[in-house]
Amino acid sequence: MIARLHFNKHLLETPFYPRTAPLNKHSEWGAWSGHLSATGFGDTEMEYTAIRNGASVYDLCPMVKYRITGPDAVAYLDRLTVRNVAKLTPGGVHYTVWCDDAGKVLDDGTLFRHGPQDFLLCCQERHLPWLTDATLGFEVAVEEITETIAALSLQGPCTASVLSAAGWDVSSLRPFRMTKVPFDGTTLTISRTGFTGDLGYELWIGPAHALALWDHLFTAGAPWGIRPIGSDALNMARIEAGFLIAGMDFIPAEQALREDRVRSPFELGLDWLIDWNKDHFNGRRALIRERESRASQWSLVGLDIAGNVSAEGSLIYHAKQKEVGYITAALWSPTTKRNLAIAHLKRPYAAAKSDNLWVEIYALRELQYVKLMVPARITPRPFFTPARRRATPPGRF
Amino acid sequence: MPSSDVIVIGGGPNGLAAATRLAQSGRRVTLVEAQPQVGGGAATTEFHTGYRTSALAHILQGPDARVASAMKLDAHGLRLSTPLTTAVPGIDPLTMQGTFGKVSGLAATDLAAWSELQERLTRFARLLAPMRQMTPPRPAAKAGNDLWNLGKLGLSLRSMGKVEFRELLRMLLINVADVLEDDLTDDRLMGLLAFDATLGAWAGPRSPNSLIVYLNRIAAGETLTLPMGGMGSVAAAMRKAAEAAGVTVLTGSPVDRIDMAADIVIGVTLANGENFAAGAVLSAICPRRTLETLVGPRYLDTGFIRRARAIKSRGGAAKLHLALTGAPHFPAADLTWRIVLAPSVNAVENAFNPVKYGEVPDAPVMEITFPTAHDPSLAPSGHHVLSAVVQFAPHAPKDRDAARAQMLQNTLNVLETAAPGLRPLIAHAEILMPYDIEDRFGMSGGSWHHGDLAVEQMLFLRPFAGVSQYNTPIPGLWLGGAGSHPGGGISGAAGWNAATQLLQGAKP
Ligand SMILES: Cc1cc2nc3c(=O)[nH]c(=O)nc-3n(C[C@H](O)[C@H](O)[C@H](O)COP(=O)(O)OP(=O)(O)OC[C@H]3O[C@@H](n4cnc5c(N)ncnc54)[C@H](O)[C@@H]3O)c2cc1C
Numbered sequence: 071m072i073a074r075l076h077f078n079k080h081l082l083e084t085p086f087y088p089r090t091a092p093l094n095k096h097s098e099w100g101a102w103s104g105h106l107s108a109t110g111f112g113d114t115e116m117e118y119t120a121i122r123n124g125a126s127v128y129d130l131c132p133m134v135k136y137r138i139t140g141p142d143a144v145a146y147l148d149r150l151t152v153r154n155v156a157k158l159t160p161g162g163v164h165y166t167v168w169c170d171d172a173g174k175v176l177d178d179g180t181l182f183r184h185g186p187q188d189f190l191l192c193c194q195e196r197h198l199p200w201l202t203d204a205t206l207g208f209e210v211a212v213e214e215i216t217e218t219i220a221a222l223s224l225q226g227p228c229t230a231s232v233l234s235a236a237g238w239d240v241s242s243l244r245p246f247r248m249t250k251v252p253f254d255g256t257t258l259t260i261s262r263t264g265f266t267g268d269l270g271y272e273l274w275i276g277p278a279h280a281l282a283l284w285d286h287l288f289t290a291g292a293p294w295g296i297r298p299i300g301s302d303a304l305n306m307a308r309i310e311a312g313f314l315i316a317g318m319d320f321i322p323a324e325q326a327l328r329e330d331r332v333r334s335p336f337e338l339g340l341d342w343l344i345d346w347n348k349d350h351f352n353g354r355r356a357l358i359r360e361r362e363s364r365a366s367q368w369s370l371v372g373l374d375i376a377g378n379v380s381a382e383g384s385l386i387y388h389a390k391q392k393e394v395g396y397i398t399a400a401l402w403s404p405t406t407k408r409n410l411a412i413a414h415l416k417r418p419y420a421a422a423k424s425d426n427l428w429v430e431i432y433a434l435r436e437l438q439y440v441k442l443m444v445p446a447r448i449t450p451r452p453f454f455t456p457a458r459r460r461a462t463p464p465g466r467f
Numbered sequence: 468m469p470s471s472d473v474i475v476i477g478g479g480p481n482g483l484a485a486a487t488r489l490a491q492s493g494r495r496v497t498l499v500e501a502q503p504q505v506g507g508g509a510a511t512t513e514f515h516t517g518y519r520t521s522a523l524a525h526i527l528q529g530p531d532a533r534v535a536s537a538m539k540l541d542a543h544g545l546r547l548s549t550p551l552t553t554a555v556p557g558i559d560p561l562t563m564q565g566t567f568g569k570v571s572g573l574a575a576t577d578l579a580a581w582s583e584l585q586e587r588l589t590r591f592a593r594l595l596a597p598m599r600q601m602t603p604p605r606p607a608a609k610a611g612n613d614l615w616n617l618g619k620l621g622l623s624l625r626s627m628g629k630v631e632f633r634e635l636l637r638m639l640l641i642n643v644a645d646v647l648e649d650d651l652t653d654d655r656l657m658g659l660l661a662f663d664a665t666l667g668a669w670a671g672p673r674s675p676n677s678l679i680v681y682l683n684r685i686a687a688g689e690t691l692t693l694p695m696g697g698m699g700s701v702a703a704a705m706r707k708a709a710e711a712a713g714v715t716v717l718t719g720s721p722v723d724r725i726d727m728a729a730d731i732v733i734g735v736t737l738a739n740g741e742n743f744a745a746g747a748v749l750s751a752i753c754p755r756r757t758l759e760t761l762v763g764p765r766y767l768d769t770g771f772i773r774r775a776r777a778i779k780s781r782g783g784a785a786k787l788h789l790a791l792t793g794a795p796h797f798p799a800a801d802l803t804w805r806i807v808l809a810p811s812v813n814a815v816e817n818a819f820n821p822v823k824y825g826e827v828p829d830a831p832v833m834e835i836t837f838p839t840a841h842d843p844s845l846a847p848s849g850h851h852v853l854s855a856v857v858q859f860a861p862h863a864p865k866d867r868d869a870a871r872a873q874m875l876q877n878t879l880n881v882l883e884t885a886a887p888g889l890r891p892l893i894a895h896a897e898i899l900m901p902y903d904i905e906d907r908f909g910m911s912g913g914s915w916h917h918g919d920l921a922v923e924q925m926l927f928l929r930p931f932a933g934v935s936q937y938n939t940p941i942p943g944l945w946l947g948g949a950g951s952h953p954g955g956g957i958s959g960a961a962g963w964n965a966a967t968q969l970l971q972g973a974k975p
Contacts, residue, residue: 149765171768203773207764350730350766355940 081106084131085220085280093298100301103196103216105132110300115404117303121266122405125228125296127287128304130221130272131280134196138189140210147181147189150204150352152335154345158183163246163263167340169353173360174323174332176200177316178340180263182248190215194316200324204352220280224287225270225307227456228294230464233260233271236290240271241463254282265304267311269458269465294467309399309410312372312451314338319370319398319412330367334360337368337414339451368395369420372451373411376444378402379433381411386419387428390443394419397429403453410453411446424448470744471495471715473969474735475751476722476761477948479507482751483705484534484959485947488966489749490712491537497743498714499735501721501909504699505706508908509957511699515895518790518852519845521698523899523908524957525836525854526551526805528566529688530701533600534959538708545704546695548803548841553659553691555807556800556885561655566663567592567685573653580650591635592685594623599686599953599960602968603926603935611936640922643681644672644812654811661816662809662832666856667915667955669781671819672812676922683920687956691805695842701957725750725761725944732943735761747943749969751962752909753917754778754930754950762941771940774931778950779924782901782913783822785860787833787878789853790846790895795886802840802851808833808885815858822859827873830881833857850894853882862901862912871900910949917950926952937965945969 076082082105084090090108098110108129111117120126138147147155153166160183167178179193191201201212224232233240238251240260248261256279264270275283288296308315316322323332334357335341344357360366375381380402386395395415403410411429419427424447431442458465471494475486478500486498504510512522527547529535555561561572567589573581597620604612624632638646643664647657661672664681671677694700706716723738725748734744750757758767758775767775800806809815809832818828835855839846846852857878864870875898883890901913910917918930927935930950937945947965949955 145765150769171770200769204769206759206769206772206776352768355730355768 084129085277086129086131086222086284088281089284090129090298098300102132102301103134103194107132108298108300110302111298114300114302114306117297117299118306118404120295120297120299121226121268121303121307123227125224125226125232125291125294126299126303127284127291127296128223128225128299128301130223131219133192133216133221134194135214135216135219136191136193136197136201137213137215138191138210139187140208141187142208142210143187143189146205146208146210147191148348148351149208150201151181152344152351152353154348155181156348160185161247161249163248163261166343167335167338169335169357170323171353171356172323172332173334173353173356174326175320175335175338175340176323178314182261195322195325218277220275220277220283222273222283222287223264223270224273225264225266225268227269227458227465227467229270231466232287232291232294232296235293236286244462245460253286254279258283265311265313266307267313267452267455267459268307269461305399306401306404309401309412310403310405310452310454312412312453314370314412315399333368333370333414334366336360336366337370339370367417369415369417371413371415371420371448372453373397373413373427373429373446374449375400375409375411375429375446377442378409379431379442379444380409381429381431384411384429384431386413386415386446387430387443388419388423389426390428394427406454408453410449412451420448468734468742468744469497470734471497472745473497473747473749474499474743474745475714475749475947476735476757477507477751478502478505478702478706478716478718479751479948480509480530480701480705480957480959481948481962481965482507482749483702483709483962484531484538485749485751485962485966486714487538487705487709487712488963489969490709490714492970494970496714497745498709498716499720499722499737499743500716500718503719504702505716505718506699506702508910508955509698509702509705511697514788514897515790517847518850518895519697520788520838520852520854521694523786523904524698525693525838525856526834527692527694527698527701527957528684528690529956529958529960531600531958531960531963534963538705538959540701540704540708543704543707543711545700547692548695549692551691551693551803551805551836552801553805553807554797554800555655555659555809556797557655558798559655560799561653561659562804563659565690566688568689570656573656577651577653577656581656584646584650587634588682588685590627590631591638592682594620594627594635595682596686598926599683600964602937602964603929603952605927605936638678640676641678642673642675643677644816646678647672647812658809658811658814658832659807661812662807662834662858665815665819665858666834667784668921669779669783669914669919670921671816671859673816674819679922679925680920683925683953687953687958693836693838693841697838697842697845698957705959722761724763725757727762727766727941730766730942732941747945747969749945749947749962749965751948751965753780753911753948754934754946755780755911755918756909757946758939762944766941768940771933774933778911778930779919779921780912780914780917781919782862782904782910782915783819783859784913784915785831785857785874785878785901786899786904787853787855787857787875788897789893791851791853791889791892792894793849793892794851795853795889795892797886802837806835808835808881819859822861825861825864827861827864827870827877828859829877831857831859831874831878833878833881857898860900862914867900867902871898871903874898874900915949916955917948920954929954937968
């Protein structure tokens with residue numbers, strides 16, 4: 071019998087741990103899907119600067135990954151998710167969401183099409199029971215493979231140069247496409263994807279080759295100041311890019327305890343993903359009803375807030391009086407030099423009544439909170455979207 | 468392609484009732500039935516050369532009053548026996564009139580307690596009876612509930628007074644054994660009541676919430692009769708009524724799938740590939756089969772399919788048919804009666820216990836009729852047919868054939884003890900186990916009600932939350948078989964209710 075002693079370790083180490091641990095000088099760790107995940111490597115500002123000005127490396131291993139294969143894989147995913155999967159060609163990636171029967175979002179994620187019948191779905195939460203029950207009537211297999219893939223996110227304007235120095239020419243790789251290259255006796259998948267809104271790539275490989283990949287990348291990237299980053303720096307970049315995180319910007323419908331916490335794609339500003347012309351997908355009928363009866367309660371918006379105090383967790387008021395929303399993510403953005411936030415606003419305060427919005431901020435000033443009431447206005451997301459993000463071939467910096 | 472306003476799937480009593488209701492309201496209706504004849508559980512079969520009997524359901528309690536009058540079943544040739552007396556045979560027999568009527572032969576000690584209990588349960592059952600003819604209310608805002616009838620029900624609940632209302636609430640979720648043992652001592656009466664309470668259920672008298680199932684049974688009709696010519700006569704009369712109303716009846720036409728376009732029902736495809744177009748489809752077969760097989764998961768949501776697959780559908784009743792070369796003798800009982808062999812509450816409970824583990828009870832309890840005592844034409848002259856519902860039988864034993872053989876032996880042993888000399892009269896014996904019933908009649912798990920009738924699958928939870936008002940998430944698809952409220956029996960109530968909702972055009 072094999073001793074199953076995994077429970078002795080409360081959080082698992084990722085395959086990159088032998089490299090990240092010595093570099094994590096202040097032992098800044100958090101938990102992500104049952105794994106140890108670095109929140110920082112000692113200097114969040116420098117890490118953020120690497121994302122925006124150089125080359126940064128983030129350990130993506132804990133991200134939940136499902137492999138979906140079989141002759142009905144496309145039909146299955148089209149029924150599961152709101153976007154049109156048939157339009158995603160092999161070698162392509164798209165961002166999508168999936169809903170429960172009531173049309174409330176269960177999670178968002180990225181779907182990688184590795185072959186005609188071979189997909190990888192990456193997301194924040196675990197969904198195996200739902201994904202498995204959804205296979206009924208489809209010739210398809212769903213397998214959780216989170217721990218069988220080691221992944222790094224390489225983000226920043228210099229990352230194409232780093233990859234080129236590493237020996238991989240990605241100059242023709244367009245955003246949301248992937249390519250496969252030989253490395254260390256195996257296949258390395260490089261996708262032009264990321265969570266920073268910048269030029270960047272994600273690298274996928276078997277765990278046994280993880281350290282070789284790390285070492286190779288850090289050697290090649292040294293001239294560009296390549297450095298590991300933690301989730302704090304990544305979070306700054308993702309807010310600037312306007313991306314959402316399940317569990318932080320919305321409660322996945324399966325986890326919500328309070329009736330009014332669940333959100334539909336309309337209420338998260340994600341209805342643009344929905345393909346109304348494809349066949350039935352989960353939640354479709356509820357979403358049609360919501361659309362037709364204008365039943366959406368909330369809007370998700372970007373806010374530009376006066377001043378420079380980050381409004382994390384703040385409540386939003388109309389005319390300083392009526393509570394009309396709340397902020398789920400905020401920062402003073404170093405790149406745009408604006409005080410930004412992602413917020414949920416009750417309708418119609420995101421549109422017809424969007425003037426006269428105020429944010430109540432509790433600013434901590436030397437152990438004492440000071441209450442500020444500052445004006446805010448709705449501003450388009452993404453807040454920061456540089457041309458280099460999409461340029462193909464990518465710029466050489 | 469042939470086209471109609473509504474296609475009704477399944478020609479059991481509910482399908483026939485629904486089709487008639489729709490046609491009588493001016494809809495062009497086609498009813499498609501898989502078998503060569505309509506009827507479903509309402510059928511007459513020749514189970515042995517020269518011997519005919521009701522193939523499944525044998526006693527008529529009802530049908531639903533609206534169905535009976537609108538379909539004019541008597542005018543369409545249905546003849547019924549005189550109302551049945553139920554007997555618990557023995558040296559000291561006990562009889563009961565109708566479903567829950569007058570009892571004779573009761574010991575003096577129980578007389579007062581029984582009349583009080585009978586009066587109370589009858590009152591409760593009558594109070595709940597109107598529910599059977601209503602669309603179940605949905606506990607949600609703007610649910611489109613039948614407020615008028617709910618209001619009436621509310622008023623009658625209020626008018627019963629605080630003490631009685633509290634008593635109703637106490638009783639609502641209680642088990643039937645507790646109620647009986649609180650008030651009565653006579654084993655014959657308690658055994659009979661415990662048997663009737665659990666007839667057709669997957670529950671023993673000590674199972675939680677068993678009393679409400681009994682109240683529902685009492686509410687379904689106060690008299691019991693046998694149809695002349697067997698239960699198939701009911702189906703034949705219903706078919707005539709349906710055709711008189713303009714329904715096109717197609718038999719031998721199993722539906723393979725329900726067709727949709729742009730998320731709306733457009734018709735059905737038969738197993739032979741033939742298409743029939745319609746603006747709406749009302750399915751009077753099992754809800755799970757309708758949704759999972761005829762519609763298919765691709766057109767439904769995952770949570771919804773989960774709930775459809777979670778419908779509990781466990782048959783606990785077997786059906787026994789004996790061809791007898793003469794009249795058996797049950798002490799002090801008449802063959803025109805309904806004879807119940809259930810000696811005590813514990814006898815019923817003990818017959819249920821093994822079924823929980825997929826096993827056969829040593830001493831099953833049963834309800835016996837002799838259709839030939841009312842209609843001698845069902846067997847050769849002087850011969851008889853014994854038709855019995857025998858409880859409890861496992862719906863999923865490890866070895867089906869062994870369980871069937873064991874069930875038959877144990878049943879015959881009980882019968883021989885009750886009516887010595889019966890065995891040598893048997894020319895042929897047939898017993899249908901729940902799985903045989905599923906195979907032959909298409910009822911999931913062999914369930915009497917196309918899904919357990921239990922408090923967690925009643926009213927707005929029948930067949931499951933979200934489809935209790937006969938409509939489904941798919942525009943144009945309606946459910947109207949025994950799996951829907953108020954459940955099964957040769958009644959047509961569920962089909963009638965569903966057709967009423969369809970006519971009112973309730974939205975999903
Ligand atoms: C052992 C036993 C004894 C019973 N005894 C009694 C009794 O004494 N008294 C009583 O009132 N009730 C009795 N019942 C209950 C009664 O038989 C049922 O509740 C009743 O038949 C349900 O009626 P229904 O119309 O909903 O469905 P059913 O009678 O089951 O009819 C459904 C019909 O649909 C047809 N069908 C199925 N699939 C398809 C398809 N794909 N395409 C087309 N047609 C299809 C079937 O062939 C069938 O004709 C008994 C049940 C059992 C199991």
